[in-house]
Amino acid sequence: GLAEVPGALILLKNVPAALATYCEDTMVDVTKWPMFSLMGPQELASIRKACVFGSSANEAIYITNDDEVFVFGLNCSNCLGTGDSLSTIVPKKLDFLSGRKVVSLTYGSGPHILLATEDGELFAWGHNGYSQLGNGTTNQGVAPVLVSANLLNKKVTEVACGSHHSMALTDTGEVYAWGYNNCGQVGSGSTANQPTPRRVSSCLQNKVAVSIVCGQTSSLAVVDNGEVYGWGYNGNGQLGLGNNGNQLTPCRLVGLQGLCVQQIVSGYAHSMALTDEGLLYAWGANTYGQLGTGNKSNQLSPVQILTEKERIVEIASCHSTHTSAAKTQSGQVYMWGQCRGQSIVLPHLTHFACTDDVFACFATPSVMWRLLSVEHDDFLTVAQSLKKEFDNPETADLKFCVDGKYIYVHKAVLKIRCEHFRSMFQSHWNEDMKEVIEIDQFSYPVYRSFLEFLYTDSVELPPEDAIGLLDLATSYCENRLKRLCQHIIKRGIIVENAFSLLSAAVRYDAEKRKLSQSCV
Numbered sequence: 001g002l003a004e005v006p007g008a009l010i011l012l013k014n015v016p017a018a019l020a021t022y023c024e025d026t027m028v029d030v031t032k033w034p035m036f037s038l039m040g041p042q043e044l045a046s047i048r049k050a051c052v053f054g055s056s057a058n059e060a061i062y063i064t065n066d067d068e069v070f071v072f073g074l075n076c077s078n079c080l081g082t083g084d085s086l087s088t089i090v091p092k093k094l095d096f097l098s099g100r101k102v103v104s105l106t107y108g109s110g111p112h113i114l115l116a117t118e119d120g121e122l123f124a125w126g127h128n129g130y131s132q133l134g135n136g137t138t139n140q141g142v143a144p145v146l147v148s149a150n151l152l153n154k155k156v157t158e159v160a161c162g163s164h165h166s167m168a169l170t171d172t173g174e175v176y177a178w179g180y181n182n183c184g185q186v187g188s189g190s191t192a193n194q195p196t197p198r199r200v201s202s203c204l205q206n207k208v209a210v211s212i213v214c215g216q217t218s219s220l221a222v223v224d225n226g227e228v229y230g231w232g233y234n235g236n237g238q239l240g241l242g243n244n245g246n247q248l249t250p251c252r253l254v255g256l257q258g259l260c261v262q263q264i265v266s267g268y269a270h271s272m273a274l275t276d277e278g279l280l281y282a283w284g285a286n287t288y289g290q291l292g293t294g295n296k297s298n299q300l301s302p303v304q305i306l307t308e309k310e311r312i313v314e315i316a317s318c319h320s321t322h323t324s325a326a327k328t329q330s331g332q333v334y335m336w337g338q339c340r341g342q343s344i345v346l347p348h349l350t351h352f353a354c355t356d357d358v359f360a361c362f363a364t365p366s367v368m369w370r371l372l373s374v375e376h377d378d379f380l381t382v383a384q385s386l387k388k389e390f391d392n393p394e395t396a397d398l399k400f401c402v403d404g405k406y407i408y409v410h411k412a413v414l415k416i417r418c419e420h421f422r423s424m425f426q427s428h429w430n431e432d433m434k435e436v437i438e439i440d441q442f443s444y445p446v447y448r449s450f451l452e453f454l455y456t457d458s459v460e461l462p463p464e465d466a467i468g469l470l471d472l473a474t475s476y477c478e479n480r481l482k483r484l485c486q487h488i489i490k491r492g493i494i495v496e497n498a499f500s501l502l503s504a505a506v507r508y509d510a511e512k513r514k515l516s517q518s519c520v
Contacts, residue, residue: 112133
């Protein structure tokens, strides 16, 4: 009875992730990042792209539907670009960037920011102790400045940052790098810092690059035939070259020979590649299990993981975390590595709908692994669609009348969700005679909550009404609904309603015993 109440949640949205992600561009909720939780609905609705960054995920930048750029947060190293060093919890607009369509944005550890526009212009600001802003100085950039040295007449399409070095990719497939170069991460053939953008040549000279990423002090590029090249620090094997020696110029990953790589990502000191066949390879540091191999041993060459799973369509990691994530074709999202301090050495299936949620909830710090696109479209998940159609007279094919009020439902949903209705709607059911079903043994709030539960898996009732719903759940043999009602009643007992609830509980128990005896 009421004395034994399991620890169920009042609101349970038990919808598999696979059902929640029919399309690849799943709508993302930016409020999963605490930085955005103080914003009102109107402000949130205006956000088109966003990025949370910083050593403690304490800075954020977002672009609105009107191509206005706003920033807020702690403002370490002037990384907000507001022209001063002041922190702000209220978003400030960067007027200098107004109207410029942002196509790529990334951040370093200083932090410093790189931003590329649709017109191919590159802007930088923030920490500049190693000339990572590309302006030839080491002065901090307090506001966005156009990076023009060696990039005149070049159209930048993609940017990437390591801890204190920067990279840019042009529309012609050229790779430029600059900034900190103690391990060769700029790819210039030396370890001298590079104050302005310099083209990465060597064996990339006649190649067309299509993607670039950075680890903390390493760099990777994918070229148009699917080959991968790496350079920079390699002490953990993050370049995947089969050794742990630093590489001052780009070198092809022989371990991926014969494969056509479509996406690469880098963590703090590990890397991953996704092939055109949906196969996932990982290499480098593995202290936290971020390679997903089942152990914590570093890998100097690429090894395939998630081999028993379905096709992988997206992989995720970023240079300031030891966390990895992947998404399958059916929408399942896996995570591994450092997850809220724990070391997850094998890919763990989550209930997330997208890889971005992994970083919002489990990465340390909880930064974004990419510039997040927030799609405000009309796409609804299966659960959302069902909830929307409950009590909708336009699509319903059946209605209940309770206390003189109608509740509109769909016979198919009721048959799928409840054995009571499945038995009721047998082939001999006369639909012409039963357009309206009269209910007189339960109140309108109780019966409506029951029908809504069949559409949403949730119950929202005061404890006084939950007694009646518990009675209904018992009559209809809905055990899960019984547990939810018991939980609501137990959690809702206060001095003012204790007597009435006790009376109802005693009456309910007596009626149940009487029914049991009559059945015997």
